[in-house]
Amino acid sequence: MTDQPTASPSDRFDDEDYPAYTMGRAAEMIGTNAAFLRAIGEARLITPLRSEGGHRRYSRYQLRIAARARELVDQGTAIETACRIVALEDQLEEALQLNEKLRNNAAH
Numbered sequence: 001m002t003d004q005p006t007a008s009p010s011d012r013f014d015d016e017d018y019p020a021y022t023m024g025r026a027a028e029m030i031g032t033n034a035a036f037l038r039a040i041g042e043a044r045l046i047t048p049l050r051s052e053g054g055h056r057r058y059s060r061y062q063l064r065i066a067a068r069a070r071e072l073v074d075q076g077t078a079i080e081t082a083c084r085i086v087a088l089e090d091q092l093e094e095a096l097q098l099n100e101k102l103r104n105n106a107a108h
Contacts, residue, residue: 019049019057026058045083
């Protein structure tokens, strides 16, 4: 048994990384199909968590990433290229946020 506190259901509603959506529901939410979600998983853009039964579960954060990849694919970008673009955009956003945080810390 672990001493770590268990997240309450209300905490999960606000958790961007909580794997709340099944593959079917995730595909429906971003207007695609399960094959697309499997393809971006194989391209390592997102890695869904697995339920105890082995079913894929997606978080809201992962769905935003998948939706951006879908936009690029819909515009004619190859899926592998779309995944690379989205990954780089995500890395850039993280770097910009870190730089801003470091600037703010340095100013104080």
